[in-house]
Amino acid sequence: MDRRTEILQAAAKSFSLFGYKATTMDQVAKIANVGKGTIYTFFANKEELFNAIVVGMIEEMRTEAEAAAVPGAPFEENAHARLMSILKFRTTHQLYAKLIDEGKEIRTPAVQEVLADIEAQIVQFIAEKIEKGIMRGEVKPCNTDLVAYLLFKSYMALVVDWGKTHDRELAETEIIDLLSSTIFKSLLC
Amino acid sequence: MDRRTEILQAAAKSFSLFGYKATTMDQVAKIANVGKGTIYTFFANKEELFNAIVVGMIEEMRTEAEAAAVPGAPFEENAHARLMSILKFRTTHQLYAKLIDEGKEIRTPAVQEVLADIEAQIVQFIAEKIEKGIMRGEVKPCNTDLVAYLLFKSYMALVVDWGKTHDRELAETEIIDLLSSTIFKSLLC
DNA sequence: CGAATGACCGGAAATGAAAAACGGTCATTT
DNA sequence: AAATGACCGTTTTTCATTTCCGGTCATTCG
Structure with a gap:
């Protein structure tokens, strides 16, 4: 090697x-x-080495998210699968989990910047999928950036935040039921 | 006195x-x-004195939120007005703004607990309004706690968080346009 | 006599000086 | 020409000392 x-x-x-x-x-x-x-x-320096590692991790995450989708399946189903895959990766992947912790507890600036960048790329990824859905005629035309942002934040809230203030996690069916009957419902054609 | x-x-x-x-x-x-x-x-101690002050502040916030609503106006309009009023209070009220900053920067536990409690009460407040909307036949029956949580988190994301990662704040019309065409749309009867 | 007070107490936090650790360089080695 | 690790200036950690603060209670005051 x-x-x-x-x-x-x-x-x-x-x-x-x-x-x-x-x-x-x-x-x-x-x-x-x-x-x-x-x-x-x-x-060039420690931060560039770090960035190189993170780029690799993002690629990994993207690959897993794509693998979670079923070609030909409805937009809602695939969007849900991909988002859940990303959020699972977030807590399962050792490096990602470590970075989240370090960003929150130690507040290392380089780490916080990287985390913000990763989130931006995730939202961008979702926006592209929505764009594709619109072109395929599955999704109503809309401001993709705004909708992607709202979708991501909603999933974060239900999957990640809810458990912190309540004494039980939400079941996946509760999440899909709620979003299916609200955001997705008005998003699809 | x-x-x-x-x-x-x-x-x-x-x-x-x-x-x-x-x-x-x-x-x-x-x-x-x-x-x-x-x-x-x-x-009894410093924390109880603090809690007494915060209880007063919450009452103030509730009063302002109620004042922002127009009796007889549609659910969506009043929900939006109340939530915007609350989020404005959040950054305008000297004590509330100070506490948010202290919770984030110094991470005083007593402050973080109080902030979490305030948010829980806001969500509870929204849930009650949704419940009322359902009884009045304006809103579809749903899990009020879950929907209230989603609504609050969505407003927080669009009003508070968006500006932190983008170089411009969202205009109020953009927010109401987005939510009106997504969450509210599928929420109303 | 009961309500009010502020000197006082112990533990927690701020301070600052000395020591250790770190990222990055570059003369030397391989 | 590529690789190395001792070295440099800066930052971070450590730790003994001092200061500060929440809470108490013997004393004072009305």
């Missing part, structure tokens, strides 16, 4: 295990079995 | 100006022109 890949894997492991701030370049170098200076021949 | 009221006014002023943590009991006593011990004859 080439040195660049070794470094990327070492960094991914360390960021996942300890987060951004608690990962040191010395540590990455040691795990990757390279000298610290070698890292800087491939990545 | 009786001593209890003097203390309440002094505390309200200090909490509004400096927040919960930075307000000291000595300071409240001085502003109220009473000895520190006197405060403890009316309030």
Whole structure:
């Protein structure tokens, strides 16, 4: 395996295990079995190394989200499946979960920026799917950015936030029932 | 004015100006022109004094929200007016704004608890209005708690959150247009 | 005599100086 | 030419000391 890949894997492991701030370049170098200076021949600095890792993670998440959709299935079904897949990834993926925690607890700026960027890309992803749905004639024309934002925030609220203020999580059927009878209902043709 | 009221006014002023943590009991006593011990004859401790102030604030907010509604006007119109009134209060009211900031920046536990409680009461308030709308035959029967939660979160997202990740605030017409054509549309009879 | 007070108490938080750790560089090695 | 790790300046952590604050209660006051 080439040195660049070794470094990327070492960094991914360390960021996942300890987060951004608690990962040191010395540590990455040691795990990757390279000298610290070698890292800087491939990545300008710690933040760029971090960004490279995150880009990979986003790709992974996108792939899983696409895999959750069934080609030819109705828009609502696939939208729901993809969003649930993304939100599951959010808490299941070790690095993503770690970053959310670090962003909230330690408030590392580099991490908060990355998290904001990931969310923006997720919303963008949803907006593209809505756009496709409109072109396919499944979805009514609308402001895709606004609707994508509302959809994402709604899923976040029901899947992630509800449990924090109530003593039980919402079942998936409750979520799909609610959204199906409200947002989706008026979204579809 | 009786001593209890003097203390309440002094505390309200200090909490509004400096927040919960930075307000000291000595300071409240001085502003109220009473000895520190006197405060403890009316309030068990600092947190109870704080809670008393917050209860008053919530009452204020409720009154303003009710005043924003027009008797006899359609559900959607009044729901929108009340929610916008509440969200305006959130950032306009000195104490509320201060508490939001303190909860986010200093993360004072007592403040975060109070903020969570206020939000729960707002959602409860909305749920009651939906319930009324259903009984009046204006709104379709639904899980009022769930719908109230979704509505509140949607308004928070569009009014409060949008501006943080985009370089312009949403106009009120954009918000009402979006929600009118999605959530409200499928909510009304 | 009962309500009011502020000096006082113990624990928590602020302070600041010294030490350790970190990201990034670059002269040296391989 | 590529790789390395000792080194540098800065930031962060540590920790002993001091200050501060919520709450109490013996004393004072009306």
